[in-house]
Amino acid sequence: MNTARSYFDHNATAPVLPEAMEAVVRALEMTGNASSVHGEGRSARRIVEEARGDIAALFGIKPSGVTFTSGGTEAANLAIHIAVRALGVTRLIVSSIEHDAVRASAASAGVPVRLLPVTGDGVADMAALAGLLAEEGGKALVALMLANNETGVIQPVAEAAKLAHGAGGLLFADAVQGAGKLDIEFAGLGADMAAVSAHKIGGPMGVGAMAMRPGLAAEPLIRGGGQEFRRRAGTENVPGIAGFAAAARVAGERRAGMPDLERLRGRLETGLAAVAPDLVVFGAKAARLSQTSLFSAPGLDAEKLVIALDLDGFAVSSGSACSSGKVIRSHVLSAMGVDDDLARGAIRVSLGPGNRDDEIDRLVKSWGRAYARFRTRWNETGAPAERRRAAGVEY
Numbered sequence: 294m295n296t297a298r299s300y301f302d303h304n305a306t307a308p309v310l311p312e313a314m315e316a317v318v319r320a321l322e323m324t325g326n327a328s329s330v331h332g333e334g335r336s337a338r339r340i341v342e343e344a345r346g347d348i349a350a351l352f353g354i355k356p357s358g359v360t361f362t363s364g365g366t367e368a369a370n371l372a373i374h375i376a377v378r379a380l381g382v383t384r385l386i387v388s389s390i391e392h393d394a395v396r397a398s399a400a401s402a403g404v405p406v407r408l409l410p411v412t413g414d415g416v417a418d419m420a421a422l423a424g425l426l427a428e429e430g431g432k433a434l435v436a437l438m439l440a441n442n443e444t445g446v447i448q449p450v451a452e453a454a455k456l457a458h459g460a461g462g463l464l465f466a467d468a469v470q471g472a473g474k475l476d477i478e479f480a481g482l483g484a485d486m487a488a489v490s491a492h493k494i495g496g497p498m499g500v501g502a503m504a505m506r507p508g509l510a511a512e513p514l515i516r517g518g519g520q521e522f523r524r525r526a527g528t529e530n531v532p533g534i535a536g537f538a539a540a541a542r543v544a545g546e547r548r549a550g551m552p553d554l555e556r557l558r559g560r561l562e563t564g565l566a567a568v569a570p571d572l573v574v575f576g577a578k579a580a581r582l583s584q585t586s587l588f589s590a591p592g593l594d595a596e597k598l599v600i601a602l603d604l605d606g607f608a609v610s611s612g613s614a615c616s617s618g619k620v621i622r623s624h625v626l627s628a629m630g631v632d633d634d635l636a637r638g639a640i641r642v643s644l645g646p647g648n649r650d651d652e653i654d655r656l657v658k659s660w661g662r663a664y665a666r667f668r669t670r671w672n673e674t675g676a677p678a679e680r681r682r683a684a685g686v687e688y
């Protein structure tokens with residue numbers, strides 16, 4: 294067991310930035326409910342409203358368009374709820390690679406849902422979108438994420454927004470993985486609503502925001518008091534919001550460090566391909582977040598790989614971390630038409646500013662050892678997954 298740990302799972306959650314931690318602690322040391330009229334309350338309110346300005350600046354919208362939530366999941370649920378309950382949306386067109394936060398929320402919205410297919414490289418198919426928008430059914434909300442959490446593939450959100458608007462519809466962009474890595478200004482995206490999450494950009498867990506074009510009507514999902522412009526009831530999470538804004542402020546500086554992460558990812562993928570000639574990097578031909586790599590080779594088992602890598606000191610994930618713990622096939626790889634035997638071994642490495650060349654080299658060696666071990670057994674049985682499983686062959 295190696296005691297030196299290397300963290301390669303930044304898409305699951307990023308380490309909290311010192312600036313964010315400091316802001317959280319400072320807010321925790323204060324007393325005051327942001328709804329109270331006394332001095333303490335006004336101090337808390339000031340923190341919330343300054344933070345609202347910082348988050349609004351990320352999107353290039355007015356602060357009144359920002360609703361603080363408990364995270365990306367709630368922000369996605371709120372956006373879809375508002376679309377259906379307040380904006381006259383009668384049908385949803387959801388990309389087949391959306392996060393469960395969007396997929397599950399859409400499925401329970403009470404209106405028909407159509408899935409938007411992706412290409413083999415994991416990019417939403419715009420011709421298919423035009424076709425879906427042309428169908429009968431009234432006003433559509435298109436849900437398309439900015440970048441996929443598993444593959445890192447960047448989606449044509451601006452093009453989708455143009456198509457949606459041309460057909461009288463709206464667009465919701467899950468910007469949870471795009472924030473801090475890509476430009477998320479509404480003017481460029483053409484989005485009507487978007488979701489972000491603090492813990493993906495170096496802020497604390499359990500806080501996020503739903504951003505919307507100011508002027509759009511709204512309707513709360515969580516009811517109670519009149520907080521957040523009556524769009525989200527409940528006493529504001531002032532320390533969380535303070536930490537979120539602090540992380541958002543340094544998000545721009547961190548984006549400047551992204552080219553180095555792209556170089557590191559190149560080092561990783563070249564190293565892996567040298568060890569495994571049959572390596573497949575998913576979405577490699579598409580534009581991707583420069584710090585994300587999802588890869589596999591036939592005959593591997595991701596669950597076992599994650600454990601083997603963990604014992605060697607590496608934190609990586611198999612497909613989506615949000616669904617790990619259960620052996621379920623990645624819906625993203627299914628949508629991309631990846632066959633079972635390859636999908637089963639998919640490992641995601643998502644880099645962050647703390648990662649170094651020597652860690653990458655050690656990860657390649659560790660993965661290579663596991664690959665050789667699994668591969669030997671696979672070759673011995675000489676059978677594809679279904680037959681191996683039917684024969685009860687253990688990896």
Ligand code: PLP
Pocket residue numbers: 304305363364365366367392394438440441442467469470489490491492499500501615
């Ligand atoms: N959307 C995407 C693309 C994500 O990757 C995640 C988290 O993994 C979420 C939404 C959910 O965000 P949160 O963890 O803040 O609820």
